[in-house]
Amino acid sequence: MIxxxxxxxxxxxxxxxxxxxxxxxxxxxxxPLSANIDRNKQDLQQxxxxxxxxxxxxxRINVNKPIxxxxxxxxxxxxxxxxxxxxxxxxxxVSPEISIANAEIAEVINERLLTVMETKTTSDLLDLxxxxxxxxxxxxxxxxxxxxxxxxxxxxxxxxxxxxxxxxVRGPRDAFVEDYKxxxxxxxxxxxxxxxxxxIFELGEITKTEVAIVYLKGIANDKIVEEVRKxxxxxxxxxxxxxxxxxxxxxxxxxxxxxLVQWTERPDKAASFLAEGRVDIxxxxxxxALIVPITFVTMLQAAEDYYNEAAFTTFIRLLRVAxxxxxxxxxxxxxxxxxxxxxLLPDKLFNTIATxxxxxxxxxxxxxxxxxxxxxxxxxxxxxxxxxxxQAISIVGGLVIGQAAVDAGFIGPLAVVTVSLTAIASFAIPxxxxxxxxxxxxxxxxxxxxxxxxxxxxxxxMFILYYLNGxxxxxxxxxxxxxxxxxxxxxDTFVRVPWWAMLTRPRLWGAKEPVRQDLDQGAxxxxxxxxxx
Amino acid sequence: MFIASTAVLIVPVITTTEAxxxxxxxxFTFPVIFGYMVLWTVYKLGNRFPGLSIVxxxxxxxxxxxxxxxxxxxxxxxxxxxxxxxxxxxxxxRITTLPLTPTSVLTTIIVLLSLYGARQGLEVIARSAQFTLxxxxxxFFVGLILTIPRLNLGWLLPVFEDGVIPVIRGSVVxxxxxxxxxxxxxxxxxxxxxxxxxxxxxxxxxxxxxxxxIDIVFxxxxxxxxxxxxxxxxxxxxxxxxxxRDFIQRLEVLGVFIWFxxxxxxxxxxxxxxxQTTAQVLGLKDYRSVLYVLAFIQIPGSLIxxxxxxxxxxxxxxxxxxxxxxxxxxxxxxxxxIAVIRKKRTGAVK
Numbered sequence: 001m002i003x004x005x006x007x008x009x010x011x012x013x014x015x016x017x018x019x020x021x022x023x024x025x026x027x028x029x030x031x032p033l034s035a036n037i038d039r040n041k042q043d044l045q046q047x048x049x050x051x052x053x054x055x056x057x058x059x060r061i062n063v064n065k066p067i068x069x070x071x072x073x074x075x076x077x078x079x080x081x082x083x084x085x086x087x088x089x090x091x092x093x094v095s096p097e098i099s100i101a102n103a104e105i106a107e108v109i110n111e112r113l114l115t116v117m118e119t120k121t122t123s124d125l126l127d128l129x130x131x132x133x134x135x136x137x138x139x140x141x142x143x144x145x146x147x148x149x150x151x152x153x154x155x156x157x158x159x160x161x162x163x164x165x166x167x168x169v170r171g172p173r174d175a176f177v178e179d180y181k182x183x184x185x186x187x188x189x190x191x192x193x194x195x196x197x198x199x200i201f202e203l204g205e206i207t208k209t210e211v212a213i214v215y216l217k218g219i220a221n222d223k224i225v226e227e228v229r230k231x232x233x234x235x236x237x238x239x240x241x242x243x244x245x246x247x248x249x250x251x252x253x254x255x256x257x258x259x260l261v262q263w264t265e266r267p268d269k270a271a272s273f274l275a276e277g278r279v280d281i282x283x284x285x286x287x288x289a290l291i292v293p294i295t296f297v298t299m300l301q302a303a304e305d306y307y308n309e310a311a312f313t314t315f316i317r318l319l320r321v322a323x324x325x326x327x328x329x330x331x332x333x334x335x336x337x338x339x340x341x342x343x344l345l346p347d348k349l350f351n352t353i354a355t356x357x358x359x360x361x362x363x364x365x366x367x368x369x370x371x372x373x374x375x376x377x378x379x380x381x382x383x384x385x386x387x388x389x390x391q392a393i394s395i396v397g398g399l400v401i402g403q404a405a406v407d408a409g410f411i412g413p414l415a416v417v418t419v420s421l422t423a424i425a426s427f428a429i430p431x432x433x434x435x436x437x438x439x440x441x442x443x444x445x446x447x448x449x450x451x452x453x454x455x456x457x458x459x460x461x462m463f464i465l466y467y468l469n470g471x472x473x474x475x476x477x478x479x480x481x482x483x484x485x486x487x488x489x490x491x492d493t494f495v496r497v498p499w500w501a502m503l504t505r506p507r508l509w510g511a512k513e514p515v516r517q518d519l520d521q522g523a524x525x526x527x528x529x530x531x532x533x
Numbered sequence: 534m535f536i537a538s539t540a541v542l543i544v545p546v547i548t549t550t551e552a553x554x555x556x557x558x559x560x561f562t563f564p565v566i567f568g569y570m571v572l573w574t575v576y577k578l579g580n581r582f583p584g585l586s587i588v589x590x591x592x593x594x595x596x597x598x599x600x601x602x603x604x605x606x607x608x609x610x611x612x613x614x615x616x617x618x619x620x621x622x623x624x625x626x627r628i629t630t631l632p633l634t635p636t637s638v639l640t641t642i643i644v645l646l647s648l649y650g651a652r653q654g655l656e657v658i659a660r661s662a663q664f665t666l667x668x669x670x671x672x673f674f675v676g677l678i679l680t681i682p683r684l685n686l687g688w689l690l691p692v693f694e695d696g697v698i699p700v701i702r703g704s705v706v707x708x709x710x711x712x713x714x715x716x717x718x719x720x721x722x723x724x725x726x727x728x729x730x731x732x733x734x735x736x737x738x739x740x741x742x743x744x745x746x747i748d749i750v751f752x753x754x755x756x757x758x759x760x761x762x763x764x765x766x767x768x769x770x771x772x773x774x775x776x777x778r779d780f781i782q783r784l785e786v787l788g789v790f791i792w793f794x795x796x797x798x799x800x801x802x803x804x805x806x807x808x809q810t811t812a813q814v815l816g817l818k819d820y821r822s823v824l825y826v827l828a829f830i831q832i833p834g835s836l837i838x839x840x841x842x843x844x845x846x847x848x849x850x851x852x853x854x855x856x857x858x859x860x861x862x863x864x865x866x867x868x869x870x871i872a873v874i875r876k877k878r879t880g881a882v883k
Contacts, residue, residue: 340631344786452634452642455626458790462661462797463646469660470653483660 031125037068037142040125044072044140047129054132061091061109061141064099068142077135079154086115087137087150106146109139118151130208160186163265165432170307175265180210180284186267187214187282187289191274195219201232209240214270214280214289221277221509224293224474228279243286250281250292252472257440259433260473262291262298269303277505277512293474293509297481297493299434300324305496313496319428321494326425327438331368332445332457334418338364340453353414360412365450367415372443374401375419480508498522567862569735574865581872587865588813594872603864604814608807610860612830615803617845617853619643619835622796624845629789637836643800644831648824650801651808655720658801665794672791673744677751684754716806804831 033040041056048054057071071087090113100108110119120136122128123146128138135153160182163175176183184198199213211232215225231250240246243263251260261281264270270280270289281290291298300320305313337344338353345353360367378397382390405411422442429435441464448456471478481489489506491497500522504514582590587607592600623639631639650658805820807827812820 341786452639453631454786454790455631455639455793458793459642459646459797462794463649465661465664465794466646466650466653466657466801469657469664477660479660479664483664485663 029126033123033125033128033140033145033147035143035145037070037140040140040147041070043125044129047125048072057088059088059091061113062094062096064096067100067105069139071137071139072132073137074132074135076155077133078137078152082116082152082154083137083150086152087139090115091139102143105141105144106148109141110148114139114148114150116150116152120149120151121146122149123147134208157182166264166266166269166303166430168266168302168304168307171266171303172268174267176267176270176287176289178285178287180212180282183267183282183287183289184212184214187271187274187280190267190271191216196274199229203232203235203237203246204240205236205238207238207240210284211240211246212282214274214282216274216277219275219277219505219513220279221512224509225279227474228281228292232281240283243281243283243288243290246281246283247290252474256471258296258437258468258471258478259299259431260292260294260471260478262294262431263288263433264291264303265289266303272303272306275505277509293476295473295476295480295508296434296468296478299429299431300494301492302430310496310498314494317494317496320430323425323428324438327422327429327435328442328445329457330422330425331372331418331442332449332460333454334414335365335368335446336449336453336457338414339450356414357412359409361410364412364415365446367411368418368446369443371411371415371419372422372446375423376439379423474509476509481506567858571862571865572735574862574869578865578869578872581869586809586813587868588810590872591868594868594875601814604810607860607864608810608814610856611803611807611810612827612834614857615800615807616831616835616838617848618796618800618803619831620838620845622793622800623835626789637832640835641832643797644828644835647797647800647804648828650797651804652821652824655802655805658798658805661801662798665791665798669791669795672787676788677747680751680755684751716802720806 031043034043044056053075055071055073055075057073059069059071061067061069069091073083091109094113098108098112106121110121120131122131128140128147128149131149131151132138134151135155136149136151139148139150141147157179158177160174160177162173174186176186188196188198193216195217197215197217201211201213203209203211213225213228213232228250232246235246235249237245237249247259247261247263253260262273264273265288267289270291273291274280278294279292281292283290300317305317308316338357342350357364362370374397378393381393381397385393402416406413406416426435426438429438441460445457445460448460450456452459468479469477469483477484480486481493486507488504489508491502492506500517500520503516503519505516507514578587578590582593585593588600588604591603594600595603619640622643623636626639627634627636650661804824804827808820808823811817811823817823
């Protein structure tokens with residue numbers, strides 16, 4: 001229903017999309033290459049009309065009878081060094097002894113002359129065009145209706161750097177980059193198994209973005225893999241700008257406040273998710289891998305958890321649970337207690353608060369709302385600004401506004417303290433997307449508690465509980481393993497047990513091969529171990 | 534539809550939420566027997582007609598017309614029960630925490646929230662119950678432990694001072710709470726492991742009985758029978774007493790809070806049941822369309838029926854038990870007997 005309304009609001013008379021506004025359905029065209037080289041060149045020049053970065057290079061291959069040929073490629077999409085070495089030199093310095101019959105020109109050149117790792121042949125002009133645009137060098141030969149495409153992609157690319165969004169102390173230091181092949185390599189390097197399967201789809205009428213589904217066969221649930229495959233192949237869109245487009249098109253709920261797809265920039269995290277039986281989705285030009293299915297507790301896990309000691313991690317995880325609760329509830333509770341349930345405070349605390357709040361012009365609800373909004377503004381401004389100016393913002397925002405507003409008596413220190421604590425707690429949640437969801441719900445709860453006090457918070461929480469319980473990520477209940485109750489999966493949620501106790505894979509999404517490792521590999525003292533043997 | 538077998542978990546929440554405010558139960562044996570009878574009947578019926586709800590098999594047993602009439606009556610029963618629950622709840626809130634808030638606001642919000650939950654489906658309700666149950670138990674037991682220093686076990690004696698009759702009379706009302714397992718007549722076909730339901734049902738019964746007994750023992754030992762019967766919400770008052778030194782105090786807020794989640798889940802379940810029953814009687818494909826109508830009935834309904842808590846308590850004590858017993862035990866047993874006589878069944882003989 002909301003979908004319908006939204007489509008209405010956007011000006012579509014019917015939400016199914018009216019006839020005039022459907023995207024053009026282009027049939028898959030084909031245009032065979034001809035054996036006449038000049039004709040082919042003309043055709044290509046017509047297709048690449050006004051494309052200044054497309055280069056044509058005429059050459060002559062000196063075999064027993066010289067063959068006219070030309071190369072066509074996009075200037076900055078190829079590695080010109082490899083192109084020079086392996087294509088031009090290979091073709092131009094052939095000895096004239098090699099004899100080629102007319103029928104098999106393309107085949108012989110491909111098999112004997114070109115020293116390029118990856119080549120393809122095509123007899124379709126439009127396919128050739130696509131390959132050229134993806135960084136191929138096409139070799140069109142006289143007297144052959146088959147062209148050879150040498151994949152020598154290159155050009156500008158970012159080097160692998162340290163993770164910036166999810167940094168760690170003890171873990172590996174590499175992060176995904178924009179190129180999906182590099183990203184696949186980073187995962188493949190970590191999981192040296194032929195069971196790691198990679199399936200590549202091409203999405204986007206214009207962008208032709210490669211989207212790879214990565215999973216471990218025999219560990220990931222086939223149904224989920226099939227579902228991912230189905231949902232991705234259903235996408236018909238013009239432009240895939242980044243991973244987020246795919247994320248929003250494949251998730252279970254049309255309007256979800258909480259992320260139903262996890263993302264990470266760390267290959268180690270992506271790989272470990274695969275080993276748990278989940279599915280990674282890697283979108284070209286996006287430095288983030290998408291992961292499904294996920295649950296709410298995935299939001300509380302950081303990659304660093306698995307490189308630190310189990311006991312310490314458990315402590316940190318409990319701290320994060322507290323952080324979630326503070327982020328969500330603290331301002332609402334303060335509003336409720338100060339304006340509805342003063343009797344809940346111990347006498348001394350009540351006196352303190354009453355003294356502080358004396359002479360303040362606004363009710364606590366407005367104060368907290370004001371400080372909250374100021375903080376959100378600061379955060380937003382801080383993200384957009386260049387780093388150097390960002391510093392100034394934090395000084396103006398934090399010190400000047402905060403201090404001055406309190407000194408002037410507009411707002412009380414209670415509101416400032418509350419919001420600051422909330423802000424700090426919200427930064428302690430590892431998943432950025434979950435943090436944003438909690439921020440919105442926090443405002444909702446503040447309003448509820450201003451209306452009905454503690455009962456309002458309770459009603460709001462029940463609403464959130466119903467909402468969360470209704471969510472699913474690729475069929476997996478969002479609040480699992482809390483509800484439905486799966487005690488076996490608790491070992492990696494609020495606690496993190498040592499590795500020797502991580503005996504089974506999570507059961508929620510029906511990972512096959514549930515047992516991960518041998519029983520009883522725990523640490524033991526040397527003499528005990530010997531006596532047991 | 535995938536429903537965890539834990540749908541049964543809703544039942545204890547439903548049953549105990551009611552009992553919270555009533556410490557004037559002096560016994561737990563008769564209600565448990567009553568409840569067990571209900572459970573047994575429901576289970577037998579479910580066994581006879583696997584995958585069917587009461588509306589569907591009553592049509593098979595009694596014929597279409599009578600069956601449908603019965604379905605309507607059952608839907609009305611849920612509706613009425615739901616209005617009672619909402620009424621009780623808003624009443625409690627009005628007295629304890631929000632004296633100045635207009636009741637209509639509270640009622641509206643609660644009804645809308647529970648309709649939202651019902652719209653999400655039974656699975657969501659079951660999981661929400663599952664999520665809150667541990668919290669419920671935790672807070673309850675923390676409250677009890679902190680009351681221990683104030684207990685006076687002497688209050689519990691003498692047993693059977695006035696003979697057995699008052700005990701039986703006192704157990705009529707609690708019986709209807711246990712009898713609320715009757716919700717299973719609608720839920721049973723949706724539970725994915727019906728065979729386990731009986732075993733789980735018994736466990737749930739034992740747990741609820743234990744829970745209620747502890748509750749009553751503690752309340753009476755804290756306040757004594759005289760005071761207890763005069764308090765409006767004894768457990769709430771007891772939580773008020775609970776505390777350790779000066780820094781753990783006012784636990785009744787937590788108590789209210791957690792009881793409240795139970796109530797919401799209960800009204801949600803009832804809403805779901807009303808909609809399902811109505812949809813099945815009318816032969817609708819999707820029960821959700823009934824929800825919107827329901828909102829218009831329930832909000833004014835719970836505002837008009839009872840205007841004060843005295844009337845509510847009077848009604849609950851006098852008129853409600855016969856109705857409840859009729860619907861909880863009478864109708865299922867009646868159906869079972871007719872089914873046995875007319876030899877109707879769809880499931881295989883076990």
